Amino acid sequence: MSDQPASSAPAFAPHDHRACEARALDQARDRLAENGARLTPVRRRTLEILLESHRAMGAYEVLDRLAAEGFGRQPPVAYRALEFLVEHGLAHRLQRLNAFAACLHPGHDHAPAFLICRSCDMLAELPAAPVRDALADLAAENGFQVERVTIEALGLCPACAGTAA
Amino acid sequence: MSDQPASSAPAFAPHDHRACEARALDQARDRLAENGARLTPVRRRTLEILLESHRAMGAYEVLDRLAAEGFGRQPPVAYRALEFLVEHGLAHRLQRLNAFAACLHPGHDHAPAFLICRSCDMLAELPAAPVRDALADLAAENGFQVERVTIEALGLCPACAGTAA
DNA sequence: CTTTCGCATGTTATATGATAACAAGTCAAT
DNA sequence: ATTGACTTGTTATCATATAACATGCGAAAG
16 A cells, blocks of 8 residues: 555545646556557646646636647537546546546546535545445346446535534 | 335336326425425426426426427526426436436435436436445545535446347 | 558537526515 | 515526537558
8 A cells, every 4th residue: 555545545635736646647647558548738738737636627627728828729629638538537527517627546446436515616536435336236226237327425525614613 | 105115116117107297296296385385387397397207308308398388488497497396306406417307206315316327318216325324424534514415327227238238 | 751541639610508687477465 | 555575587698518520640551
């Protein structure tokens, strides 16, 4: 367990974000190499933008950033890069927000659960094995073949809950 | 257990749909009476439209139906009725599809899990207590206060899985 | 080399989903 | 009969997402 915080992840806790970003980028490179996919400039920049914060970003927010840096300024530019990242497990799409977020554990325990703070927009991506198992049981009971799952909770992160109280 | 199929619900199985519809409408009336809210013609019709099938419908699909029957033809007409139904627990919003579906168990075990068939669009709404509990544990570990949860699985219903095989 | 082919990037145009802001109608309770 | 809360309707606009097509670029076959 050198670099995988596994179940007791920092989540909303403060942490060394530079390292966090760098590690995710490295893992992304590895993963793409394995799959024979290319981390082109737009794609790389898109991933970096998502990695800057533990927040979900709308496609148009990402697009503005890309456009400002000389990439194309039409929606498909952002959507394609985001779709690529999602396909390769380097980012997630948050259904609840119509938005995207960088994946913090590429390659590990996919289909995580998300805790989304409605006050500060911060996001925690957590290993969701127990939750998925419970859902898998439910599906099995009903003869349903699960392909993708969406497990998201909206609420207040510890910091915001404290402030409100 | 006269009318609550509880955990082993028909889900994707064939069933007496007229009764299913009628019961949901009755329960809706009860529930709204309790809350002092009105089941006006648009709202009632919107609920009936959702109840016709165990599918999720987009707001614009509902709107077309309403408009064809003499109600307003502008988006807010549908969105308002749908929002009202969701607020009172008579319908659910499916994040994964940007769509809405009638609630089949108004008043019982809310925040259910959904199984959505990507082939025939059929939908099962299931009591999700174990799944929610697992998610609640995860949230508690991270000091997160959950307010709303989204638990959805996309895949193949028994019928479609059988056909494909 | 250079041709070819697949993929990446870019564009224009349009589809789809959702809300803000305001006007007018309904209806129960005074 | 009048008020005031709520409901319905409108116009206008915003936000999200994708289809369809043109161009460029680079690796591999000739």
